[in-house]
Amino acid sequence: MNKHWMANVLTALLTMLLLGALGWLADDQGWIHITTPTVAARDRELDSAAPRLEKEKGPANFICEVTVSTPKGELKSEPTVQSEFLVAGLDQEAKSGWYQGEYSISESRKGALRMEGGKAIVSRPAMYERFGKMITQEEFSLDLTDGSFVQTLTFKDGTRRHMIKGICAKYSKAPFQ
Numbered sequence: 001m002n003k004h005w006m007a008n009v010l011t012a013l014l015t016m017l018l019l020g021a022l023g024w025l026a027d028d029q030g031w032i033h034i035t036t037p038t039v040a041a042r043d044r045e046l047d048s049a050a051p052r053l054e055k056e057k058g059p060a061n062f063i064c065e066v067t068v069s070t071p072k073g074e075l076k077s078e079p080t081v082q083s084e085f086l087v088a089g090l091d092q093e094a095k096s097g098w099y100q101g102e103y104s105i106s107e108s109r110k111g112a113l114r115m116e117g118g119k120a121i122v123s124r125p126a127m128y129e130r131f132g133k134m135i136t137q138e139e140f141s142l143d144l145t146d147g148s149f150v151q152t153l154t155f156k157d158g159t160r161r162h163m164i165k166g167i168c169a170k171y172s173k174a175p176f177q
Contacts, residue, residue, distance in 0.1 A: 059091045062142065064149045066166025068102065075131040075161065088142060088149065088168060090120050097122035097140075103130075103153060103163060105138055118145040126153075133157070142168055 064086050069079040088099035089107065096110040097120060105111040111124035123139035130153075137154035151164035 059089060059094075061171055062088045062090075062147075062149075062168040063171045064088055064099075064166050064168035066101075066149060066151075066164050068164050070102070070163065071131050073131070075133055075155070075159075077131075086164075086166075088140070090122070090142065092120075097142075099140055099149075099151070101151065101164060103135075103138055103151065105140065111138070111140075119143045133159075140164075 066084055066086055067081060068084055069081050071077045071079050084101070086099055086101045088097070090097045090113060092113065092115070095113045097113045098105050098107045098110045099122075100106065105122060105124050109124070111122040113120060113122050115121075119141055120143075121139065121141045123137055126135045126138050128135055134156040135153050136156050138151075139154065140149065140151040142149050147168045149164070149166045149168045150162055152160050152162050154160050
């Protein structure tokens, strides 16, 4: 009986050790997420991608995790805040860009792209009313050095309001190369 008990304990220990090693490997490879990534880890990831993004020519697509702050009524009313994901695209050769969202410079109605250092700024004129005021311009910026995304509306009276803020990272569409 003593032999069987010892064999069971050793088998259990080896099994736990093997499962722990497999869990660590799966987390390390990004297949599962056991730990929550820290802000520092996200910053390191973006820093390593920044030189590639700044030198990118032609179309580039980004996935962005953002916070949308939408007034409930008039512009000065208490906003509703929600987290969302959106996709943005930049084409340095065509000098255009777009993003998907509630106030969107869409793929079919792209905005004009200009670069200010490592920051891409895309804007287009607008003429519609929202929150009791006339919107005259939509704009978003995507900082290619740190991935920060900011979307701004400009109103007829000259006031500007940031409606969407977040962080973006480059992604690839299939087929993956």
